[in-house]
Amino acid sequence: MKRRAKRNSVLLWVFLFLFLLAGCGGGSPPVPGPKKEAAAPAKKKAEPVKAEEKKDEPKEAEYAYNPVGKQDPFRPFLQLTPLPSKSVPLTPLQKYEISQLRLVAILSAPDGNVGLVEDATGKGYFLKKGTLVGKNDGKVSKVLKDRVVVEEVFLDALSQKKVNEITMTLHKPEEGGEQ
Helix, strand or coil: CHHHHHHHHHHHHHHHHHHHHHHHCCCCCCCCCCCHHHHCCCCCCCCCCCHHHHHHCCCCCCCCCCCCCCCCCCCCCCCCCCCCCCCCCCCHHHHCCHHHCEEEEEECCCCCCEEEEECCCCCEEEECCCCEECCCCEEEEEECCCEEEEEEEEECCCCCEEEEEEEEECCCCCCCCCC
16 A cells, blocks of 8 residues: 555656656747848938928827816725824714704704704703714704704715705694693
């Protein structure tokens, strides 16, 4: 059994050696190219071109690439920008999604209207113009008598600023329910 295994491995090495030898073997000899010495005497001296002959020849229009109005082909489609490090801690309103907050009341004040929102646990917060709210850096832009408008500014795929307006409406209590 050992002899057979040893014989098989020797045969394998012999075939491998022959295969490599055949691959490295000589191919056809290189074909010599034209001799440079023979071509040199055949050349004639270049005669100067007259100015009149140059005018008659049509000039080729040079192509110049104009990138105005075209996308840069080497710029990635999606710009992944690292989030700015906020040294200011988030307010409790910035820890919630806007959809998790419910507008409960709107108070009229001399400085402007103030909205009262409630989270899922029932804790209340005041909203006035300029208050930061939501996880997507939303900012209260308007507090009207029946709704609060929050604007979220973000960059789209082309790095252009887009504004998403979210409206929180005041729900009136249903008849027969709690008031």
